[in-house]
Amino acid sequence: MPYDFNNPPDRRQSDSLKWQRYAGHDILPMWVADMDFAASPVILEALQQRIAHGVLGYPQHSSSLREAVVEGIARDHDWRIEPDWIVWLPGVVQGFNLACRLAGETGDGVLSFPPIYPPMLHAPENHRRRLIRSHLIRAGGRWEYDWAGLDALLPATDIRLLLLCNPHNPVGRVWSREELTRLAWHAEHHDWLICSDDIHCGLVIDPAHRYIPIAALDEAIAQRTITLMAPSKTWNIPGLGCAFAIIPNASLRRQYLAAGRGLIPEVNVLGLAAAEAAYRHGSPWREALLPYLHANAQHIHRSINALPGLSCTPVESTYLAWIDCRELGKNNPCEFFEAHGVGLSDGRAFGMEGFVRLNFGCSRALLDEALQRISHAVRTEQAV
Ligand SMILES: Cc1ncc(COP(=O)(O)O)c(C=O)c1O
Incomplete structure (x- = not known):
C-alpha cells in the first residue's frame, strides 16, 4: 500500500x-x-513550501485555489459550479450558523433531523430561531426520513430554513436522489431556504452509493441553497480551519456575506495552501x-x-x-x-x-x- x-x-x-x-x-x-x-504527503509538502517562504501575512484567495475547488467538485461529484459562487469560511459550523442568522426572523423555525451533529441542534437557538426536530427512523437495515411524521408536524410550524446533513453524521447515510427530491419539493412548496452541510461528501466509502448535492437537483433548488463543504474531513486537516459555502444565487450570497461581516474571520494562509493541494493533488x-x-x-x-x-x-x-x-x-x-x-x-x-x-x-x-x-x-x- x-x-x-x-x-x-x-x-x-x-x-x-x-x-x-x-x-x-x-x-x-x-x-x-x-x-x-x-x-497526504502532497498536502504536507504544500504546507512546508508555504512556510519555507517565511512570510505569513494576510492571504488573498487566489483564482488558482478557486479553480482547484471548481475542478475538484466537477471531477469528484459531477457538479459544475462557478468560481464566484464560493464564499470562504474558517469552518462549516460558522457556515450553518450564518444560515440560521439570515433565515427569517426571531422565533422562526429551522428544521433539522436528529440524530445529527450536535452543533446543528444548537445553531438555531444561537440566533434566536426555533429548532423543529423531525427524527430519522430506523427502517429495516437503514436510517430514513420519517415522511409521515414530517407531514404531520409541518402545519403547526413556521419553518424558514431546512438544515440538511448530506452525507448524514452520525447515521452514515448518503441521501438518494429520491429522498433529496422529496425534501426539495417541501422546500419549494413551503418556500424554505436550504443549508446543506456536505462536509463528509468526499468520504463515500461504499461504492454502491453516490453523493448528490441537493443544489445539483435543478436550477430552482440551487437558487435557494447554501452548500457547505471543506477539505477538512476528507483529507484529515480539520485543525487547519478552512471551509467554504457554495451559493449560486447572487442576492443570497450578498445577504450571507453581510450576515457574517465583522464576525467571521478570514481563512488562514496554511488552510488555503492545504485546501488547494487537497483539491488539486489529493x-x-x-x-x-x-x-x-x-x-x-x-x-x-x-x-x-x-x-x-x-x-x-x-x-x-x-x-x-x-x-x-x-x-x-x-x-x-x-x-x-x-x-x-x-x-x-x-x-x-x-x-x-x-x-x-x-x-x-x-x-x-x-x-x-x-x-x-x-x-x-x-x-x-x-x-x-
Ligand atoms: C456534519 C459536520 N459538520 C461540521 C463539522 C465541523 O466542521 P468545521 O470544523 O469545519 O467547523 C463536523 C465535524 O465533525 C461535522 O461532522
Missing part, C-alpha cells in the same frame, strides 16, 4: 483533542471526528483511504451485530458508526463503554438516547482493540 494507514503516527503525546481527553487513562479515544492518519490519497475505511466499517458491522444488545446499520459515508445500544439495558451506554476502556460519543448530544457513535478513522489494530473491549464489556455484562 503506498500509504500506510496501518501505522499512523503516535498521537498520545501530541496536542490532539481526541487523544488528550483520556491522557493517562487506558481508554481508547474513538470519539471526536478526526482521523488518526497523517495528512485524489490518490483519498482513493486509497476509502477502501481502508470501508473495510473498517464492514468489520464493525459484523462484530457489533454479532453482540447481544448491540446493532448498527451499514455506513455508506463518513468514518463514524452509529451503534444502537437500546437493548443493552444500560441507562448510559457511553459511560458503560468508557468504564470498559473505549471512549465513544454519547448519542444524547446528537438528540437520541440509547446510542453511541464510534469513530473508525484509525488503524485496524486500534479498531480491533476497541471492538474486543466492547465485546468483553457486553459479554461480561451478560454473564452477571
Whole structure:
C-alpha cells in the first residue's frame, strides 16, 4: 500500500483533542471526528513550501485555489459550479450558523433531523430561531426520513430554513436522489431556504452509493441553497480551519456575506495552501483511504451485530458508526463503554438516547482493540 494507514503516527503525546481527553487513562479515544492518519504527503509538502517562504501575512484567495475547488467538485461529484459562487469560511459550523442568522426572523423555525451533529441542534437557538426536530427512523437495515411524521408536524410550524446533513453524521447515510427530491419539493412548496452541510461528501466509502448535492437537483433548488463543504474531513486537516459555502444565487450570497461581516474571520494562509493541494493533488490519497475505511466499517458491522444488545446499520459515508445500544439495558451506554476502556460519543448530544457513535478513522489494530473491549464489556455484562 503506498500509504500506510496501518501505522499512523503516535498521537498520545501530541496536542490532539481526541487523544488528550483520556491522557493517562487506558481508554481508547474513538470519539471526536478526526482521523488518526497523517495528512497526504502532497498536502504536507504544500504546507512546508508555504512556510519555507517565511512570510505569513494576510492571504488573498487566489483564482488558482478557486479553480482547484471548481475542478475538484466537477471531477469528484459531477457538479459544475462557478468560481464566484464560493464564499470562504474558517469552518462549516460558522457556515450553518450564518444560515440560521439570515433565515427569517426571531422565533422562526429551522428544521433539522436528529440524530445529527450536535452543533446543528444548537445553531438555531444561537440566533434566536426555533429548532423543529423531525427524527430519522430506523427502517429495516437503514436510517430514513420519517415522511409521515414530517407531514404531520409541518402545519403547526413556521419553518424558514431546512438544515440538511448530506452525507448524514452520525447515521452514515448518503441521501438518494429520491429522498433529496422529496425534501426539495417541501422546500419549494413551503418556500424554505436550504443549508446543506456536505462536509463528509468526499468520504463515500461504499461504492454502491453516490453523493448528490441537493443544489445539483435543478436550477430552482440551487437558487435557494447554501452548500457547505471543506477539505477538512476528507483529507484529515480539520485543525487547519478552512471551509467554504457554495451559493449560486447572487442576492443570497450578498445577504450571507453581510450576515457574517465583522464576525467571521478570514481563512488562514496554511488552510488555503492545504485546501488547494487537497483539491488539486489529493485524489490518490483519498482513493486509497476509502477502501481502508470501508473495510473498517464492514468489520464493525459484523462484530457489533454479532453482540447481544448491540446493532448498527451499514455506513455508506463518513468514518463514524452509529451503534444502537437500546437493548443493552444500560441507562448510559457511553459511560458503560468508557468504564470498559473505549471512549465513544454519547448519542444524547446528537438528540437520541440509547446510542453511541464510534469513530473508525484509525488503524485496524486500534479498531480491533476497541471492538474486543466492547465485546468483553457486553459479554461480561451478560454473564452477571
Ligand atoms: C456534519 C459536520 N459538520 C461540521 C463539522 C465541523 O466542521 P468545521 O470544523 O469545519 O467547523 C463536523 C465535524 O465533525 C461535522 O461532522
